[in-house]
Amino acid sequence: MMHLRLIRAFISASAQEEAAYRANFYISLLHSLLNFATGLLGLGIIYGQVQTIQGWDYASALAVLGVYLTVSALRGLMMGPSLDALAGMDGEVWRGAFDFTLLRPVRTQFLVSVRKWRLFALFDLLLGLLVLGTAVTRLNHTLSLYHIAAFLLALAAGLLALYAILLAAASLVFWDPGLMVGWVFDSVFQMARYPVGLYPGWLRLVLTWIIPVGFITSIPAAALSEGLSWELLGVSLAFALVLAAGASWLFRAGLRRYASASS
């Protein structure tokens, strides 16, 4: 209960911070629309030449793009800004203001994960859902309740995995503020815009289980377009939970290091 009130306070403070930079609104709008348009056109160009690639037709690839835009929007809504405020270029650890965060009588991981919101991302979310919706209408089967439930679970697993990766990357700031693993991940994450099936076999494996960016978007999309087996769904959820536990462990190790090494 207290956590919900706290989140509400963070959202309202963030909304005011955002309003202080109203000029950025149009720039954000432009970036969102460009991101949306290039994604769609890129897909359109490919499927202008071929019908299917490795079993992925236009509608199912569109579903992946929709999931990608949706996941990116949710990331930009809260996880991204919050963790950036911790470990980003102008983040607390750089500025040395992290001490204040540690002094709060609230669990630190919770605090650093939810305290900054970027409400503009709701517009991105809208675009993402729009693409996702379009993809669903183009699928040549109607969705059963199982499809939808599996999709939501797989999406939750994907989001959890994304959060875990971002948290782990941010945690590295306690060892070396110059490490930019997060940036490298951002570049690789671009690959999640398209189905993993569009990449060669070895890369597909890497993108699903090692740098699981494909896991984050392709599996939920597959849940819609062809359905997931219970086994794969279970493995996905377990995998996401393992990642989250690992990231949380790394974050706590980072805190311990901070407590023993900072000056």
Place this chain on the structure above:
Amino acid sequence: MNNAHIEVQNLSKTYRVPQRQSGLGAALRSLARREYTEVTAVSHLSFTIQPGEMVGFIGPNGAGKTTTLKMLAGLLHPTGGTAVIDGYIPWERQPDYLRRISMVLGNKSQMLWDIPPLDTFHVLGEIYGLDKTAWQQTVDELTAVLQMEDLLTKPVRNLSLGERMKCELVAALLHRPSVLFLDEPTLGLDVSMQRRLRQFIADTNRRTGATMILTSHYMADVAELCPRVILIHHGRLLYDGLLGQLSDQLAPFKLIRLTLDRDNGSADWRERLPEGTAVLNPDPANLTLRVPRRETSAITAYLLNTLPVVDLSVENPPLEAVIDQIYQEAAV
């Protein structure tokens, strides 16, 4: 029955700094087995502080003041020793403990930059789970005392340094902490703002009865606020007691003031001074000498015997000079 508010025993902190050697070979070797040098920041510090007391931590840069403060605030893990504050061990970081303490860092801000202070106070209210009316009451009270009602609705980035420090103080006091750590709270402020904030801190101490530990580079802060000081030097406790008696105990020298009889063979006084004395003022009518503390009585006797002394007094050097001397030794 021990009712000390803060009890610190043998508190120590050693940092392990990886040793870096130049050259590829050394780098590769260090991968296999890293070598560390140990840097002692705080060593076997012990003291107790009573509830409501106001104590100044003084010492040169790098003496270990901030490290000690951070350990007491639960931000740093010590490598040895114990500390108990209000019955809690700080570095266990229990929420109940964190709700009782607060910290002001003179060079860092906990305010949200782009929005008015009142909104930051709102967020802090939620973080500390404060009751709405209690929150409002505290904000009203503090802003009235600090005369900052008109600042509450301006974005923090538009405030001056002094105005911002007022906000930091309110932010730190919102949850009515019973222990307040103040690390260089007046850093960079002009003299009149320093004086006003000092006044506010003293008032708060009286009003709320909170225990306060203050570090500052400005001796005026310490002299005005803290009857008791703890001098830390090279991480060790050098002095713990009243500020007024610090130079008594620590000055390695004393000052001897002399008035010489001008008509009676005092022209060559300079040649007749014993070894180890330094002349601070060469006017024979008001001669001031600095002598090693331990030889004070011997030298006094010698001077009385060999010079035409009209008047002689022995004094402790001024506080600033003592502190300066200690700080300078630290720089060496």
Place this chain on the structure above:
Amino acid sequence: MNHNHQGGLALIRATWLSWMQHRSFFFILAFGWMMQPLIFMFVWATAAGDQTIGGLTRGEIVAYYLTLILVNQITYSQTNWTVGDLIRGGDMNRLLLLPMSPLYNTLASELAGKVVYLTFVLPIVLLLTLLLKPAFNLTAVSLFAFLPALLLAWLLRFLWGYALALLAFWAARADALLAVQDALVFLLAGQAAPTLLLPPLLRTLAVILPFRYMVGFPAEVLTGQLNGTQLTAGFVAQIGWLAVTLLLYQVMWRRGVRQYTAVGG
């Protein structure tokens, strides 16, 4: 897509860079720039499989994209992002005092940056060449025509970006336009697909607009995708756009400086 570059370059100004390994920072930027063409190389190569797409085999597609990655890296002018900052931050004043055009200043850092980036990109492209077995059908003509095409592409892209960045003299957020430009480069300059594979409308736009001549054209030249007529037409368009851009730059610069000094920067 461009957040990385923008953020990255803002950092350089903030002297943030000085306390970290410079090189790894540049490498990460370069890695980000490689990503788009890499993605589309994989996608098109997979789509081609054992057949051809629009007359291109898998090997030819890989060859095209590996060339494109190099061309993109060589012609990308990161300084375009900083020129606007120079103007907004008032640092342009200092440069205007020097007895030479600030263009040279930009040019100098541009060249220095390229060397750093290439030390990262070149080995990766070589590695990918070994791994992915591209089919380079090099001919005397393609080799001979590639270098001038590359040089012209770089000049065009650099000047074009510089001229756009000069809009900062008038508008505070002119860098938004650079974002639009990057989107157009992605679609029309041969990144999303070789010009040959674009749908008709986009292909026509690509041939008419200048973007293809900044990146895609040299890669098409080297991998022999163009016949004689297309090659000649390409060079004519490249030189024509370069002339137009040069003119644009001159006009923008003169007016901009007048405007800048008039309001006192």
